[in-house]
Amino acid sequence: MFTPSQADVRRFFCSVYAKALAGQPLEAIETIASQWMDEHPEYRAEWLDADAALAKMHDMDSAKTNPFLHLSMHLSISEQCSIDQPRGIRQAVELLTARRNSLHDAHHEAMECLGQMLWESQRSGRPPDGQAYIECVQRQATRD
Structure with a gap:
């Protein structure tokens, strides 16, 4: 079973966003992630700087949604439905x-x-x- 760390997840989404902005080819899972990212323009600033994303921790008690967790859940549900x-x-x-x-x-x-x-x-x-x-x-x- 693949168990990415919080840092791995953040790097993944930041990398996908950078690749999509640059018009680079995306792998299948990256394409799905990019499509969900397009649905959430309010999080774009979070994905622009991987170093800042890695340094920032989202408090579960905070009223602010964790964009990395949110997108991970979109991907999980997409994968669950596909299989x-x-x-x-x-x-x-x-x-x-x-x-x-x-x-x-x-x-x-x-x-x-x-x-x-x-x-x-x-x-x-x-x-x-x-x-x-x-x-x-x-x-x-x-x-x-």
């Missing part, structure tokens, strides 16, 4: 996307569920509950 793992996540996100008429909005709602699942797993010391995650996304898709 339907946990089984049923693709259909749940597709249903949520149809209900919200926006893949981006659906991802943001699925992120809440993903974050909840990970928090529960860390808090309890148990493995992540993929079924609870899918059920949460499905509940999001069926509420108004």
Whole structure:
């Protein structure tokens, strides 16, 4: 299993942004990352300077969103849907996307569920509950 450090994640997104700005070819995962980065112009300043990004720590209690975590969650959900793992996540996100008429909005709602699942797993010391995650996304898709 690939377990990048916080610094690896920051370097990755800063590198993708630099490559995209320069018009350089991107690898498949970089293309997906770049597409999600395009959806978040409010974070562009964070990706311009890799050294500054590495030096800056985002406080979990801060009201400000961590753009690197946010994009990592977009990538995670994209990958989960592409391989339907946990089984049923693709259909749940597709249903949520149809209900919200926006893949981006659906991802943001699925992120809440993903974050909840990970928090529960860390808090309890148990493995992540993929079924609870899918059920949460499905509940999001069926509420108004």
